[in-house]
Amino acid sequence: MQSTPDKDLKVWKDATLLTMADGYGRIENGAIATLQDKIVWLGPARDLPMAYAEAEVISCGGNFLSPGLIDCHTHLVYGGSRVAEFKQRLGGMSYANIAQAGGGILSTVRATRDADEYELFSAAQKRLTQLQRSGVTTIEIKSGYGLDLDNELKILRVARKIGQNPAVDVVTSFLGAHTVPPEFQGDAQAYMDYITHDMLPAVVRENLADAVDVFCETIGFNTDQVEQLFARAHELGLPVKIHAEQLSNSGGAKLAADYQALSADHLEYLDETAIKHMAAAGTVAVLLPGAFYALRETQLPPIALLRKYNVPMAVASDSNPGSAPVLSLSLMISMASTLFRLTPEEALAGVTRVAAQALGLRDRGVLEVGKKADFALWDIHHPAELAYQIGGNLCVGIIKDGKAISL
Numbered sequence: 001m002q003s004t005p006d007k008d009l010k011v012w013k014d015a016t017l018l019t020m021a022d023g024y025g026r027i028e029n030g031a032i033a034t035l036q037d038k039i040v041w042l043g044p045a046r047d048l049p050m051a052y053a054e055a056e057v058i059s060c061g062g063n064f065l066s067p068g069l070i071d072c073h074t075h076l077v078y079g080g081s082r083v084a085e086f087k088q089r090l091g092g093m094s095y096a097n098i099a100q101a102g103g104g105i106l107s108t109v110r111a112t113r114d115a116d117e118y119e120l121f122s123a124a125q126k127r128l129t130q131l132q133r134s135g136v137t138t139i140e141i142k143s144g145y146g147l148d149l150d151n152e153l154k155i156l157r158v159a160r161k162i163g164q165n166p167a168v169d170v171v172t173s174f175l176g177a178h179t180v181p182p183e184f185q186g187d188a189q190a191y192m193d194y195i196t197h198d199m200l201p202a203v204v205r206e207n208l209a210d211a212v213d214v215f216c217e218t219i220g221f222n223t224d225q226v227e228q229l230f231a232r233a234h235e236l237g238l239p240v241k242i243h244a245e246q247l248s249n250s251g252g253a254k255l256a257a258d259y260q261a262l263s264a265d266h267l268e269y270l271d272e273t274a275i276k277h278m279a280a281a282g283t284v285a286v287l288l289p290g291a292f293y294a295l296r297e298t299q300l301p302p303i304a305l306l307r308k309y310n311v312p313m314a315v316a317s318d319s320n321p322g323s324a325p326v327l328s329l330s331l332m333i334s335m336a337s338t339l340f341r342l343t344p345e346e347a348l349a350g351v352t353r354v355a356a357q358a359l360g361l362r363d364r365g366v367l368e369v370g371k372k373a374d375f376a377l378w379d380i381h382h383p384a385e386l387a388y389q390i391g392g393n394l395c396v397g398i399i400k401d402g403k404a405i406s407l
């Protein structure tokens with residue numbers, strides 16, 4: 001009797017693999033066998049074991065195949081637009097001044113409160129499609145434009161609903177401590193008390209957040225308030241992360257490392273002491289070149305020191321309506337190289353292997369047996385082209401959980 005081939009067993013051939021397990025981990029004329037949503041074998045095609053002879057064979061057309069990209073820092077769910085503010089900034093007004101005048105994040109809070117779940121979902125889904133086209137198969141989404149219980153829950157529910165899309169995995173972060181809402185104007189401490197007593201426990205009860213984030217800055221929350229939030233997050237069993245040292249050195253990254261934060265993000269003004277604490281804690285440095293670019297920042301994150309202490313560096317879009325209206329993660333590979341001088345290899349690792357680490361995900365980000373079958377196909381001849389080319393779209397295919405996705 002003839003054995004019937006396993007319908008879910010596939011072999012992806014005619015590809016140059018970038019496993020990203022160690023450097024690029026390049027394999028010429030590679031093949032990957034997948035069973036359902038997992039990698040079961042990979043290597044040079046000529047070594048493919050006979051056991052896979054009856055699998056469905058899919059040609060990757062001679063393209064490069066990398067792990068699906070992971071965008072580990074986005075604010076994808078929001079209402080309205082900040083085009084008017086963009087024009088103000090072009091006219092010379094600073095991001096911080098606009099925020100202090102009641103615009104900035106608070107203008108998006110008003111628009112987000114006014115939007116229902118369906119409106120938020122469709123607007124976010126459109127932005128997500130763009131990011132997916134740049135190779136993204138996993139995305140983190142933060143709340144933070146609701147700033148009261150009902151609206152923060154609304155945003156997180158929308159983020160979870162986006163995660164029901166089989167073409168993308170969503171990880172959520174509760175960023176109720178994004179800024180002080182109008183109801184608590186001038187009293188960040190009272191708002192932080194409300195977050196720790198009421199909002200965060202409710203978010204946890206509904207299982208809507210995978211981590212807790214905070215904006216530590218002169219226009220955000222101070223380190224005492226951050227510590228209050230982190231202590232409560234740990235009590236409730238959630239890991240923490242932080243927006244820190246973006247516009248000034250406020251000491252947030254060091255504090256976050258002391259709470260074993262998954263990541264500290266932005267970090268333009270990060271100092272060496274904090275870097276040592278991050279290295280000891282295994283806290284990932286998430287670099288956001290899109291925000292640096294859009295705000296015309298000049299203070300570069302301390303890349304050489306991060307390298308010196310072996311702090312892993314991830315790269316993300318920070319996709320948000322104000323400081324980073326970014327719709328392409330592969331463009332961030334280019335910006336991380338050109339603006340921050342990451343090597344092309346570091347930049348690609350930053351949106352794959354290290355981005356997975358920043359989200360605490362061990363099942364993806366590299367091509368290895370047992371990892372998820374999430375791949376991006378690239379029409380390139382050398383991996384450094386991903387950093388070298390600017391704009392356009394070199395991503396010519398996406399495979400999620402072992403299935404080709406059309407967008």
Ligand code: DI6
Pocket residue numbers: 075104105108178215243246291318320321322323324
């Ligand atoms: N840092 C950021 O990059 C975003 N939030 C934050 O704390 C920007 C949010 C916005 O401008 O709407």
Ligand code: FE
Pocket residue numbers: 073075243318320
């Ligand atoms: Fe952000």
